[in-house]
Amino acid sequence: MSELRKRPGTGKFADTGSQNDRPSRSACVLPSTMYSFGFARLVILVLSLAASATWLLSSRERSPLSDSYAVCSRSGARVYTVDEAVPNVQCLVVDEFFIVDSGSLEDVKERWVARGRHRSSLQIRYLDESSIVVPGLSDAHAHILEYGANRQLPLQGAKSIQETVALVRQHILDNSDILDDPSKFIEGWGWDHTSWPVEEWPTSDALEADPIVNGRPVILQSKDGHALWISKTALELSSPLPSEVEGGVIVRDSFGTLTGVLLDNAQDLVKRPVPTERDLLRRFSTAVNDALACGLTSIHDAGLKPASLEFFKRQAVAGNLPVRIYGMRYFDENVPYWGNLSKPIINAGNGRLNARSVKIFADGALRTGGAALNEPYCDNPHAKGFMRIDPEVLTEVVPKYLRDGWQVVSATYQRRNDTPHFLVLGKNIHAIGDYANSIVLDTFESALKDVNVTALRPRLEHAQILTKIDMQRVGNLGVIASVQPTHAISDMWYAEDRLGPERVKYLYAFRSLLDHGSRLALGSDFPVEDMNPLAGFYAAVTRLSPEGESPQGPSGWFPEQRLTRMEALRGMTIDAAYASFTEDSLGSLVPGKRADYVVLSQDIMTVPANQILNTKVQATVIDGRPAFGQV
Template identity: 60%
Template sequence: MSVSKSSPSRHVTERANKKQHSKSQSKDSGRPPGPINIDSRRLLLFCGGPILALFVFYVNSSNFQLFTTGPSPRSSFALCTPEGNNIYTVDADNSRTQCVLVHKARIVKTGSLDQVQLHWDTSVVLHSIKSFTHLPVLWTKPGSIVVPGLSDSHAHILEYGASQQLPLEGTQSINDTVKRVRDYILANPDIQTDKSKFILGGGWDHTVWPTSRWPSAADLDADPIITGRPVVLQSKDCHALWVSSAALETSLPLPLEVEGGVIVRDQYGYPTGMLLDNAQELLKQPELTEEDLMKRFKITVEDAVKNGLTSIHDAGLDPTSLKFFKRQAEIGSLPIRIYGMTFFDENGEYWGNITDPIIASGDERLTARSVKIFADGALRTGGAALYEPYADNPDTNGFMRLDEDVLFKYIPLFLRDGWQVNVHAIGDRANGVVIDAFEASLAGANVTALRPRLEHAQLMTKEDMTRLGKLGVIASVQPTHAISDMLYAEQRLGPKRVKNLYAFRTLIDSGARITFGSDFPVESMNPLSGFYAAVSRLSPSGYSPHGPDGWFPDQRLTRQEALRGMTIDPAYASFTESILGSLEPGKRADFVILSQDIMKVPVNKILDTKVLATVIDGEAIYGDL
């Protein structure tokens, strides 16, 4: 099997609110009091004659801590927008409101300030906390909006943390990448003095390099600082490893062939240090310690909450991840919500009937009730399985990472035993085969109860998009992939076939339900990047090969569709729509405060939006309310 020779194409102010809630109160109570200048150490007094409670908020640039001498506003408070209905609930009617009332980590009422105040007086106070009768009201900054907690439906949590240790995103050539590795070694004395330490990095993208060849171990070994050190560098799409000779030697001998993968070899048949798809599993690396895993996790969580993410679906690239999340949930230390996909090993024993799914563990922070199956490789590295050969490399049409019979055997078994089945499929052939398997497995089944997912669903025939919609299979898509791949996609697929790549509008019009992810670290973690890409089909600088209206502008989504794609749709895709995804009574108080209205600002201003606060269970885990 050959591999592509081309460059296979990545706010409280709480205003000091001393309102007296009396019968003489003006009906204009929905309007906030005039602004009061308060510095970053904010003092809030909620008074009704004597002081009932004193809340002191200390805010800094990276976190939000609360100290209280009375009931915490994290336990009970109303969050309101000063300019009217600037809270997007993302309910079935896509309604907007002025306030949400939070009590004991859940939303208990939405509406105007008068409405939530009445609910507080007649429901919460009478039945709950008679000693604390005045409702704490927190006002957002002018111009800001509130949306449900943002979710990423497809990401790799620990892999992101690893990639940030030695990030290779943005390198412009092989030599530039090698130099970054060298500089990393020189900047870390513990690594520099120990040549046996594995050096791990990720994010290189050879599709933007001036050469069409794959990088090799020789490129790394040629540097006198790097030579003799085990170096493992993950590609941007996580479908290729570039390794040094010292890293490769630990895994020799390698088999001649790998089903569903490629060991790139030189003209003499020797491995060059490039392993694609399933071949990556052949590389032996030191087992990660709990300290290693925690370091990676903390890096990811810190960046996630800064970006407004409250829930992440971990797409099961590494089986180690889910085991780590389980351990953290057992000790009650998951700071965000995780929906974990269990890695499928076609060579291992079937476990669907002997393993219990994890549902809402750790105070509804961890759920793992799905299995992740890889059908093919990636378009960028030339491993996506196509019906016809690649336009820029007619010698190959990619490859399936497993035998088609495996899909027809195991998908119905997992569905029968109550597992959601999520299948990675990129190419049109892979998507067609997976839809065939879903079609056979779902005959007579309650699809709403099973909710199978097609992860990526990048390139599909129009007939298969129609079948997908009729079947009710969820399309888990990554809008930022579209604006990364648009730079090389037509060269790779040709002018006709490329029209069916990232065809989000066609998918929705075919009846398919979609959900948004980023596939980080492959793309930016920022969910607003996905929102922007979906509604614009433009690069962050405003470019597209098809002009200022965007790349295939007929495939753009509305802002409402895009907002749902990163809130209620991911909740549905993870069976959590009864507690997450929208701001409705009974649901968890997960929400994000954004600096401006992404539903109204000009498209080219969307990415200027800042996250002012990220809130989970009514507690601000990042920013300033």
């Protein structure tokens, strides 16, 4: 066993080393104002941002854009269209919300005049010498409101139980409304016991040991979203708890005493306050500001519970969606089937909101040993993981949703502590382990008797580990693999210990999925991983940590599974658009499509790989107008 593999922390996105020889943590210039104001000032800021036509303009002095303009490079064809016929052009012409032309500067000027327009009516904006333009970037699997909640009390930096408790303590001391009210709930996100010196579950006793934290209702979500660590007060408020939970675990010590940790489905037993509209606005504003600063124009939200979906619908009606959202509706097996009673949401809010999928959780996570595998775990030969849902339920509901026109996304889902899950988006199934994925693919094949599965673009969320046969089935069925490249470089440090030297070869096998005919849609699963889409781009093309390391050396972790740069760019543009049924209007820079594009500070398609993460987002443009920065 190599030394690197024993250091799971090495794979984290740490800001170490100089800018000259190491990539920075993020290309995103994330706004800091959202986290330093008091609550009242924060709400005022959120409302003012919601009313603003352009959020977060950069400090560069530029005259306002006219309705018609061209973005051009002085140094060659530096606009990447992601169009196979004409992959690079010098200029992109925008008229109001749409791309109307592309090509060389002289050609677009001539065609502009030929359409009866005066030459001077076309405003020309030139890129910086090193800059490029790419289509608006998509994150094909993320959690918007959860990310916003995470940023209120982020716990990712803590390297031990004690450091995590210290962050909770400081959060209380920094917020007088919480400090003065011991009954107020405290919620945080991001602790990761696998990165601690001793890999152990935390306990409620650790929270009670701090005199400031003691006696308060505290609910702390793990980084991967599969575990809750709660205080004794929170346990009491959620009592009584059952002895067992199907598809989940209530962790107890050797004496049967509750430890304060609940896994997977058991998390639903914890009672917490319902977020207010102010809470949701604050979380939404935080996430959207960060997303725009990262160059994201479209986000696939992987699992909208009814309250979250209603919130997004309200924002769409109010014209307050600064990014495009593709929502995966939440599946609850305890409520009656609704696929024939509810219609998909298509192009609400001037095309900013779509929700035509359903998300179903099938199994648990790999790191916690919950992912459902065909064979036992190598480091726990008595366990194969578990399913979070009865396969018979899948067999019953998947064909129904498909017949009623909902997208079925079947996902192999592995977060940092993942267990296989079935997510249904439109109908999406979230699965992580090879056994769980096989069950999902069986369900798709069975549904073929009643409906054209491929036409409804089924998705396999995470698609983390599949057998050779199932990789072939993914391609044959036309299943989209919705994958998160940063998961691979996070999990590579422990994966072989968990799966063994042979089975690990089929984990995050992106190249194999492509070769078998699957289409890849790339995402991050934020807040589980870094929101920055260029972090995913870098991980996909290098399979290295940001420090240039992997358990197999500087060539990358299973380098034969790397993507080319164009494949990675397609995965976060046109292929992600295809996965959300929007490829006719988004995903590439060709005439007739919406003018969603991003200006980057350097050419990610040609710079040395170790410089990719030094790229900055100079502008994020949606419908032809800057949402971040300036053109």
